[in-house]
Amino acid sequence: MWLNMGSMSTVDDPRERLEFLQGTLEVLILRSLQIGPNHAYGIAQYLEQQSDSEFLVDNGSLYPALQRLLQREWIGAQWKMSPNGRRAKYYRLTPAGRKQLDVAASRWRRFVEAMGRVLAPEA
Numbered sequence: 001m002w003l004n005m006g007s008m009s010t011v012d013d014p015r016e017r018l019e020f021l022q023g024t025l026e027v028l029i030l031r032s033l034q035i036g037p038n039h040a041y042g043i044a045q046y047l048e049q050q051s052d053s054e055f056l057v058d059n060g061s062l063y064p065a066l067q068r069l070l071q072r073e074w075i076g077a078q079w080k081m082s083p084n085g086r087r088a089k090y091y092r093l094t095p096a097g098r099k100q101l102d103v104a105a106s107r108w109r110r111f112v113e114a115m116g117r118v119l120a121p122e123a
Contacts (some may be wrong), residue, residue: 025057025065026074027108030093030101033075039088040066066091074100 032038032046040062047055071074074097082088093101 008103023104025061026069026097027101027104028055029062029065029069029091030074030097030104033097035103037078037090037092039082039090041088043091072096072100116123 006015010118028047029043035046038046040059043058043066044062047057052095066075066077070077073094075091076094077089077091079087080090
């Protein structure tokens with residue numbers, strides 16, 4: 001199932017932004033928090049920067065994903081002051097989240113390798 005992040009299918013136009021498969025956003029959030037705690041806006045910025053602006057995550061997708069991760073106890077949250085002096089909820093990776101990230105990253109590597117084999121030109 002596709003999770004629409006405000007973009008169109010890349011099948012019609014390869015220059016269009018990529019869409020996320022369901023569950024992908026959660027893995028990307030966990031990865032972003034592996035480098036340290038961050039607030040939602042910072043997570044979205046990290047994903048945009050690391051993907052060369054391919055992944056633009058809107059709040060309507062980001063906040064529900066953060067809530068799912070909190071419910072699963074893969075992340076924790078704490079209110080703090082942001083560098084610009086505003087109160088912001090900072091999310092951090094939990095030990096269970098680190099384990100889940102390892103499992104998910106391994107699965108995604110296998111998926112990418114398998115897709116590469118299937119899509120590779122025939123020799």
